[in-house]
Amino acid sequence: MWVTGEVIERKDWNDKLFSLKIKADVEPYIAGQFIKLSQIRDDKRIARAYSIVNPPGNDFVEVLAVAVEEGQLSPDLQSLNPGDKIEVTAKATGFMTLDEIPHGELQGQHLWLLATGTAVGPFIAMLLTDEPWQRFNKVVLVYGVRLAADLAYLDTIKQLSLKYPEQFIFVPIVTREDFAGALTCRIPEAITSGLLEQKVGIALSEEDSQVMICGNPGMISDAQNALLELGLTKNLRRTPGQITVEKYW
Incomplete structure (x- = not known):
C-alpha cells in the first residue's frame, strides 16, 4: 500500500549524493529495512527501493540516494524540496537486520x-x-x-x-x-x-x-x-x- 509523504528536508552531500527526510505514515519497522519511493509518470508507477537511514521511533523516514543520469526515478528525487510530495510504501521490509x-x-x-x-x-x-x-x-x-x-x-x-x-x-x-x-x-x-x-x-x-x-x-x-x-x-x-x-x- 502506498501513502503520500512530504519532504521535510533534503541534504546534498555532493552533486549526485543526497538524503531526503520524508514525513509519512509508515508502519513500525526494524533498523536495516527498506521502503520504496515512487512517482506516477505517464500513468505508470516508477518505484525504487531505498534503505531507511534513521532508527525507528520517528514520524519520518530518511533515505540516502545517488542520482543516476539515466535513472528513471533518482534524478526526480534529487530535485525534490521541502513541501514536495512523494509516494512511500506504508510497510518497510527486508532481512538486513x-x-x-x-x-x-x-x-x-x-x-x-x-x-x-x-x-x-x-x-x-x-x-x-x-x-x-x-x-x-x-x-x-x-x-x-x-x-x-x-x-x-x-x-x-x-x-x-x-x-x-x-x-x-x-x-x-x-x-x-x-x-x-x-x-x-x-x-x-x-x-x-x-x-x-x-x-x-x-x-x-x-x-x-x-x-x-x-x-x-x-x-x-x-x-x-x-x-x-x-x-x-x-x-x-x-x-x-x-x-x-x-x-x-
Missing part, C-alpha cells in the same frame, strides 16, 4: 558491518539503536567509496565514535584519492591481504565474528568468498553462520 544475527553462543563478540556507497544506510540506522552496543564488545564499520566526497554521515559516525570510544571502530576506504586514516584498496582485497584485520586490531574468525555485508554485487561476492576462505560460513535461518548479506541492486 540484527534480528537475523544468531544469539547466544553462536553470536560471537564482534560485529563487522561492510558497506559500499549508499549501502551504508541500513548500518547507520542499526548503529543509532541500542542493540549492537548491548550485544557486541566491538562494532566495526567499514565504509568503502571512490572519493572522499562520497562519504556521507561522517558527523554521525564521529558522534558514535565519541559515544562508544571503547566499542566502535570506523574504517573508511577511499579508492581513488588520499583521505586521512583511510585504506585505499577494495574491501575484499583488504580482507584477503589481512590489511583490514591489521587496521582494526582484531581478527575475523568463526568464533568471534558476525559480518554483515551490503553494497554492490561484485563487492558482496568477493568479500563473501574472502570470508569463506577464513573459515566463516553463510548465515541462514536453518543453519546459523557468520556472514549475512543483502545485495543493493
Whole structure:
C-alpha cells in the first residue's frame, strides 16, 4: 500500500549524493529495512527501493540516494524540496537486520558491518539503536567509496565514535584519492591481504565474528568468498553462520 509523504528536508552531500527526510505514515519497522519511493509518470508507477537511514521511533523516514543520469526515478528525487510530495510504501521490509544475527553462543563478540556507497544506510540506522552496543564488545564499520566526497554521515559516525570510544571502530576506504586514516584498496582485497584485520586490531574468525555485508554485487561476492576462505560460513535461518548479506541492486 502506498501513502503520500512530504519532504521535510533534503541534504546534498555532493552533486549526485543526497538524503531526503520524508514525513509519512509508515508502519513500525526494524533498523536495516527498506521502503520504496515512487512517482506516477505517464500513468505508470516508477518505484525504487531505498534503505531507511534513521532508527525507528520517528514520524519520518530518511533515505540516502545517488542520482543516476539515466535513472528513471533518482534524478526526480534529487530535485525534490521541502513541501514536495512523494509516494512511500506504508510497510518497510527486508532481512538486513540484527534480528537475523544468531544469539547466544553462536553470536560471537564482534560485529563487522561492510558497506559500499549508499549501502551504508541500513548500518547507520542499526548503529543509532541500542542493540549492537548491548550485544557486541566491538562494532566495526567499514565504509568503502571512490572519493572522499562520497562519504556521507561522517558527523554521525564521529558522534558514535565519541559515544562508544571503547566499542566502535570506523574504517573508511577511499579508492581513488588520499583521505586521512583511510585504506585505499577494495574491501575484499583488504580482507584477503589481512590489511583490514591489521587496521582494526582484531581478527575475523568463526568464533568471534558476525559480518554483515551490503553494497554492490561484485563487492558482496568477493568479500563473501574472502570470508569463506577464513573459515566463516553463510548465515541462514536453518543453519546459523557468520556472514549475512543483502545485495543493493
